[in-house]
Amino acid sequence: MGSERQSSGAGAVVGGIVGAIVGNQVGGGTGRAVATVAGGIGGALIGNNLEKNRGDNYYQIRIRMDDGARHVVHQDDLGNLRVGDRIRIANGRAYLQ
Numbered sequence: 001m002g003s004e005r006q007s008s009g010a011g012a013v014v015g016g017i018v019g020a021i022v023g024n025q026v027g028g029g030t031g032r033a034v035a036t037v038a039g040g041i042g043g044a045l046i047g048n049n050l051e052k053n054r055g056d057n058y059y060q061i062r063i064r065m066d067d068g069a070r071h072v073v074h075q076d077d078l079g080n081l082r083v084g085d086r087i088r089i090a091n092g093r094a095y096l097q
Helices: 010-024 029-052
Strands: 059-064 070-075 087-090 093-096
Touching: 010 029, 070 093
Parallel strands: none
Antiparallel strands: 059 070, 087 093
């Protein structure tokens, strides 16, 4: 199961610049200024969203311990883990025992 990632802001900056350039090509005078600002804002939003969803997947593994406690571990692969496996947690990762 993937969860939402944080962005560095680079996608928003690049998207804002590209959006402003494209918006600047529309209209003239005040309309051009409005289109430039709208393009910059729209590009920033789209760029930020694209960066967050850049294809990096990770798994949120929910673990029930023998004592009934529950833990959540995030890792980029499942390895050979399957539901019901006995595992150990080391360095924030789940491993088969």
